[in-house]
Amino acid sequence: MTKSRAETQSQKKNGQKAVVIGAGIVGVNIALALQDKGYDVTILDRGEPGMGASFGNAGGIAVSKCAPIAMPGTLMNVPGWLMDPLGPLSVRWSYLPKMLPWLLRFVAASSKSRVEQIATEIAVLLNRAWEDYDPVIARAGLSDAVFKKEGAIAVYRSEASRRDAEYEIDLNRRNGIKIRDLTKDEVLDLEPGIAPIFSCGVLDEDWGRVLDPYKIVKGIYQHFLDRGGEFKTADVTDFVYRDGKPRAAMTSTGDQITFDVVVVACGAWSKSLAKRLGSPVPLDTERGYNTTVPYHDAKLSRMLICADDGFVLTPLEHGIRVGGAVELGGLVAAPNYERAKALFAKGKEILPKLNAEGGTEWMGFRPSMPDSKPVISKSPRHSNTFFAFGHGHLGLTMAATTGRLISDLVAGNQPPVDMTPYRINRFSDFTGF
Numbered sequence: 178m179t180k181s182r183a184e185t186q187s188q189k190k191n192g193q194k195a196v197v198i199g200a201g202i203v204g205v206n207i208a209l210a211l212q213d214k215g216y217d218v219t220i221l222d223r224g225e226p227g228m229g230a231s232f233g234n235a236g237g238i239a240v241s242k243c244a245p246i247a248m249p250g251t252l253m254n255v256p257g258w259l260m261d262p263l264g265p266l267s268v269r270w271s272y273l274p275k276m277l278p279w280l281l282r283f284v285a286a287s288s289k290s291r292v293e294q295i296a297t298e299i300a301v302l303l304n305r306a307w308e309d310y311d312p313v314i315a316r317a318g319l320s321d322a323v324f325k326k327e328g329a330i331a332v333y334r335s336e337a338s339r340r341d342a343e344y345e346i347d348l349n350r351r352n353g354i355k356i357r358d359l360t361k362d363e364v365l366d367l368e369p370g371i372a373p374i375f376s377c378g379v380l381d382e383d384w385g386r387v388l389d390p391y392k393i394v395k396g397i398y399q400h401f402l403d404r405g406g407e408f409k410t411a412d413v414t415d416f417v418y419r420d421g422k423p424r425a426a427m428t429s430t431g432d433q434i435t436f437d438v439v440v441v442a443c444g445a446w447s448k449s450l451a452k453r454l455g456s457p458v459p460l461d462t463e464r465g466y467n468t469t470v471p472y473h474d475a476k477l478s479r480m481l482i483c484a485d486d487g488f489v490l491t492p493l494e495h496g497i498r499v500g501g502a503v504e505l506g507g508l509v510a511a512p513n514y515e516r517a518k519a520l521f522a523k524g525k526e527i528l529p530k531l532n533a534e535g536g537t538e539w540m541g542f543r544p545s546m547p548d549s550k551p552v553i554s555k556s557p558r559h560s561n562t563f564f565a566f567g568h569g570h571l572g573l574t575m576a577a578t579t580g581r582l583i584s585d586l587v588a589g590n591q592p593p594v595d596m597t598p599y600r601i602n603r604f605s606d607f608t609g610f
């Protein structure tokens with residue numbers, strides 16, 4: 178294929194070698210954006226590209242979700258959620274002490290004044306999501322795999338639960354997000370396959386979805402390779418310093434991979450590498466579960482958010498994905514697929530024709546900061562070191578924007594938004610654990 182003049186120019190090499198650690202949706206977007214800036218880019222991952230959280234997520238381009246996870250009423254709801262074995266939150270109690278520093282900061286982030294500010298700062302990224310994704314999707318030949326702005330419907334089991342959500346909906350509206358209230362009949366007109374067991378809904382108009390999240394990572398990754406990018410299998414454990422700066426990634430097999438510039442984009446596993454680079458950060462994980470089943474006779478035409486129970490149903494290329502919820506349990510404990518089964522059972526209440534036959538269960542590690550904002554940041558210590566992780570529930574949605582912003586930071590250009598809210602050292606009291 179003949180390259181356009183603009184593309185040839187943008188790929189002109191600048192003689193600098195950039196290493197991106199992590200081949201999830203965030204890492205591949207960064208790698209592509211750095212190629213555009215003329216860097217010679219190598220992605221390192223200890224496994225196959227796209228097999229982390231980016232593999233099996235719900236596939237939502239959730240541009241309407243600026244409300245953080247820690248909300249003013251969240252703490253009050255926790256006891257009730259924990260009492261319900263099928264509820265939206267579960268905890269591995271043995272992990273809880275290790276998570277305390279994260280939990281304390283999570284609670285602090287739930288005050289009304291913090292929530293108002295955080296929502297605005299998340300909205301800044303979400304409002305750019307389509308603008309930044311569209312060119313990446315088009316260039317990678319993925320346009321047919323993305324449903325743009327078809328909307329997602331949140332359903333509420335009672336008028337009372339809709340009233341409980343009013344603050345969050347109002348917060349979203351005040352941040353420019355288009356939301357339309359729907360009566361029960363309007364919901365059923367849009368989604369006739371769902372059971373009439375809820376009282377109303379809202380339509381998040383700008384929301385979109387992908388046909389298969391894994392396909393998107395792999396497509397962008399393949400485009401990166403086609404443009405001359407390199408991939409190496411490497412489990413990065415530390416860094417080699419020269420003249421006070423990190424200059425090479427050290428791997429578990431003792432190899433050293435040199436770079437001029439490094440970006441840590443290891444999702445939920447980024448904490449130890451950030452600490453090695455002198456930037457301790459209170460990153461943890463919210464584990465999530467889902468089940469993907471063939472369509473059989475079930476019909477769904479857009480994402481459905483079950484607001485009371487904290488899970489979603491997404492129509493994908495190969496079936497319907499049912500899941501979500503949060504399990505606080507760290508990176509090591511084995512999955513408890515009873516969670517996936519419980520969410521599937523709730524999904525079947527909403528979509529009675531769901532059929533578990535031929536289904537697959539999955540668990541993924543959301544990379545979560547206590548304030549629900551990602552880290553998109555230059556290192557305060559090293560001029561050649563950058564961080565991009567902590568996208569929580571919105572990593573698929575924010576990945577192209579993260580790539581764009583990190584590439585500006587790396588190239589020394591002025592990013593189009595104020596980057597202060599996303600800096601790595603915003604929890605300056607945190608010294609690591």
Ligand SMILES: Cc1cc2nc3c(=O)[nH]c(=O)nc-3n(C[C@H](O)[C@H](O)[C@H](O)COP(=O)(O)OP(=O)(O)OC[C@H]3O[C@@H](n4cnc5c(N)ncnc54)[C@H](O)[C@@H]3O)c2cc1C
Binds near residue numbers: 413
């Ligand atoms: C159930 C669930 C549903 C979700 N639904 C949505 C949704 O609808 N919309 C949305 O926007 N987001 C959603 N998310 C969130 C989204 O999946 C994540 O935020 C996103 O995938 C994070 O991408 P990432 O590239 O940062 O991390 P990952 O995809 O986890 O990639 C990190 C990579 O780093 C590699 N790595 C780690 N440590 C090292 C090391 N030391 N050396 C080398 N490589 C290393 C890993 O092998 C992995 O490949 C969901 C998440 C879950 C769990």
